[in-house]
Amino acid sequence: MFDLDQFIADCRGAIAADKSHRSVREIVARAVSDPAAVLKGLGEPKRSEIQRLYNSDGLTMLNVIWAPRMTIMPHNHQMWAVIGIYTGREDNIFWRRVPGDHRGKLEAVGARALCAKDADPLGDNIIHSVTNPISRLTGAIHVYGGDFFGVERSEWDPETLQEGRYDAAKTMRLFEEANALNRTG
Numbered sequence: 659m660f661d662l663d664q665f666i667a668d669c670r671g672a673i674a675a676d677k678s679h680r681s682v683r684e685i686v687a688r689a690v691s692d693p694a695a696v697l698k699g700l701g702e703p704k705r706s707e708i709q710r711l712y713n714s715d716g717l718t719m720l721n722v723i724w725a726p727r728m729t730i731m732p733h734n735h736q737m738w739a740v741i742g743i744y745t746g747r748e749d750n751i752f753w754r755r756v757p758g759d760h761r762g763k764l765e766a767v768g769a770r771a772l773c774a775k776d777a778d779p780l781g782d783n784i785i786h787s788v789t790n791p792i793s794r795l796t797g798a799i800h801v802y803g804g805d806f807f808g809v810e811r812s813e814w815d816p817e818t819l820q821e822g823r824y825d826a827a828k829t830m831r832l833f834e835e836a837n838a839l840n841r842t843g
């Protein structure tokens with residue numbers, strides 16, 4: 659049984675005791691260890707979207723539904739995150755600013771394939787891009803150690819890999835365009 663209110667209370671309690679992602683990761687791992695329960699609790703994914711489950715100064719929880727084969731450009735968060743997959747897949751590419759490049763150009767430094775039941779932490783300074791590599795919707799619980807919508811962040815142009823200001827509206831548009839493409843809107 660996945661109870662959203664209990665999950666939120668557990669994560670709030672965890673960061674009240676420890677500001678790091680350690681105990682939140684354990685809570686997310688426990689939740690996604692039973693994907694069927696999360697699907698029942700949050701509902702079967704129907705369209706690509708970012709659902710706000712909880713948002714405060716110190717904590718944000720999102721239900722992120724990735725469209726089939728959707729990719730989001732490199733971006734940072736400026737706070738730690740924990741990603742727990744409950745259906746489908748996420749491929750994460752990790753990036754860093756090219757040392758000495760004053761325009762903030764990126765280079766890839768690693769990758770991680772996430773499957774259902776995986777719950778992975780991302781550090782405060784991580785820059786990543788995300789792809790759903792499969793032909794159906796992917797569902798993931800994302801928990802962030804801060805106000806995800808309230809901080810100044812960066813995104814990188816997917817073609818030039820040059821740094822720019824994060825544009826939340828553009829991200830929302832990408833999810834809607836993906837719905838239009840997949841007729842899931």
Ligand SMILES: [Fe+2]
Binds near residue numbers: 733734735
């Ligand atoms: Fe992200």
